[in-house]
Amino acid sequence: MTALNIERAVAVIGSGAMGAGIAQVAAVAGYTVRLYDTRPEAVAKAISDIAAALNKLVVKERMSAIDCAAAIARLHAAVTLPEVADAGLVVEAIVENLGAKRALFAQLEGMVGDDCILATNTSSISVTAIAAGLRLPGRVAGMHFFNPVPLMALCEVVSGLATEAGAAQTVFDTAAAWGKNPVHAKSTPGFIVNRVARPFYAEGWRLLNEQAADAATIDAVMREAGGFRMGPFELMDLIGHDVNFSVTQSVFNAYFQDPRFTPSVLQQEMVNAGFLGRKAGQGFYRYGDGAAAPQAQAEAPQPKPEYVSYTIEQGAASHAVGGVVVDALAARLRAAGIEITHRKTPETIRPVGAHDDAPAFHCNGAAIYLTDGRSATQRARDNHHADTVLFDLALDYGSAKRIAIARADQCSDAAFNAVVGLLQAAGFVVTRLDDVAGLAVMRTVAMLANEAADAVNQGVCSAAAADIAMQKGVNYPRGPLAWADAVGIEHIVRVLANLAGGYGEDRYRVSPLLRRKQATGGRFHE
The missing domain is CATH 3.30.750.190 (Transcription Regulator spoIIAA)
Known part of the structure; x- marks a missing residue:
């Protein structure tokens, strides 16, 4: 293990939901934490909220009162940025803006020691771009947590072109010491989760657009047959259609309009209408008192056939x-x-x-x-x-x-x-469902496996990391590549090839790695 020495302080810059969550898990893991924000009152509120959350764990008997008090005592408000100068690790969780992140790291370089690792919690900006121009770009790595940080197990450890292997490994081992499931990833658009997850939403939109069924029915099929905790439309309602649409656009543009990531016109209409989901009181479902949940389609009872x-x-x-x-x-x-x-x-x-x-x-x-x-x-x-x-x-x-x-x-x-x-x-x-090619769960799983296979083929991550990321980051019931193994890679390739032939779209092109596995009869996990 090359985790950060427990004697070194961890600095967290930004005290919003992500920053506060990161500060909480580091403090609970035994590290002294210096939390900084340009708004001192925001830091005070964050520390107060963390204390309240930890005390609730004591009430629920999920944490001892002694451990709770010790973790709270390790949280310190940094009134000025130079107060983080002794940190061995700085985790940035500020606004998702390249210029702002570069400016912050340029400031930090003049304050912290040369052995201090600078980590960014960015979910969409190139780690390579954030580190560019720094005196020591090799010490910059992504440390991408998922919201809410104390509950979500995944941490994507992202290496830019300049990131030194030792720095990435220290971030990886530190995340593991904090109780997370870290995975290594290369700095490419969407990293692992935000890239591989696109088909879960995209195929839902295609099914809806082709009138395979209504949103409630598609959601029910994905939950009750596919085993997903939420269907695509209820999940997008939870995330917010503006946020989900923005991420899809970002990945689409970052991959130079690759048709695999094409945004949905229907989702654009949802955003235009202000039907953003739970936070707006209406998305595909209505929220609030008295809102009735729509019922999924089910066939009327029929007699059992005599011969099968x-x-x-x-x-x-x-x-x-x-x-x-x-x-x-x-x-x-x-x-x-x-x-x-x-x-x-x-x-x-x-x-x-x-x-x-x-x-x-x-x-x-x-x-x-x-x-x-x-x-x-x-x-x-x-x-x-x-x-x-x-x-x-x-x-x-x-x-x-x-x-x-x-x-x-x-x-x-x-x-x-x-x-x-x-x-x-x-x-x-x-x-x-109306007669759409690939139905719902099969075409979605095939496309998830295809995207994960492409990520592995392009060196973004390993097959194990791809599956861990999707299970721990977005709660998939099974890793996409493990699912391909279970269904049979030859069948997954056949589904994708038939979709590609039927639609005549490059969107459904088969990953070269799936083709290789098919040719050899290999699997992703032995």
Whole structure:
């Protein structure tokens, strides 16, 4: 461990929510903290608020009274900036403005010792740019915490082009000593989290724009099937649409208008209307007394079909494409007492020129497939099977409350209702999405995995760091690359390739690293 010596003081510049949170975790970890702000009254309020928060932990028996008093005693208000001169680490948490940050670090260079590390809590500005022009740019690193700092476990440790490896490692080890889960990242737009998370919002907007379902229904599918704590629209309401739209624009422009990060016109309209979310009392949902929560779509009850079969292709390699996921759904059906006839499909009965049509379930004439990035209508045409229904990905089919499905335009009502009845008999709330390619959870997970793979491929972070960042920074139920491993990288590539072909957009281009993993049969995590 090369964490900052406990005898050295930590200075925090800026006493807003982020600065106060950083000061709190450092003090609780045993470090003397000097908190500075250009407004002394703001520092006094921050220290008072920290003391109140720690005393609440004592009341809840999550902290001892002795430890609480000791942590509060380690917090000191710095009335003037030179009072931080003895610090071994300075963490800047001021306004998100490059000029302001550069000016602050230029001042600090003339005050602190040459061995003092200068860290920036920036969420979007290049660490390379912040350090440029300093006498010792190698000691500048990003130390990006997430709000609220005392509760969120992640800390992105960001290295600019000039950042020395020793400085980055000290910041990493210090964050770990403060009880955080640090990850190393290279200074590129969005770092890890704000880059990799873009598809979670972007695919939600695409689904809404294509009228797959309303916002409440998409949110419910992402929560109750995908296992996310919040769906994209309720999360954007919480963040604030102005903030979320601004970050999306920033990443889009920083990557020179890469179509993968294209902002949504619909979100721009939300911002123009002032429908910013919780803070405005209205976003996709209304907030305040008496505000009724909209209900997600669910299919009416249907009878259980009399006969169900589970078909696999001849040969293990073909079955491996999506087979693990389909097997998981089959296990849920069997656990519900549904008898399934298991058979293999001889090559002789597969329509000439048809796409692989297994693994699949069959009931009352319906063919039921895991989505592969084509619409159900296209798949029905490709397979010469009009009564085609697709089902979406779920985090855990054994415990998922809801499942999303889509029917081909050619599909009969009788066949579709049989599929609904089958899934309802297994205990699912069944939600029908309009026939959009990739459905909701699958296309979102595929795009998250694609972006994470590109970040790894471009040296921004390791595969482990990408997954830790998304789980600890935004509470994803599983790291995107671990999810790709679980679904099967070949299937993820197929989904993305079909989306790219269907839309004709570079937005869905497949990461070269995913292609490499597919070619070798490799995984991101062994």
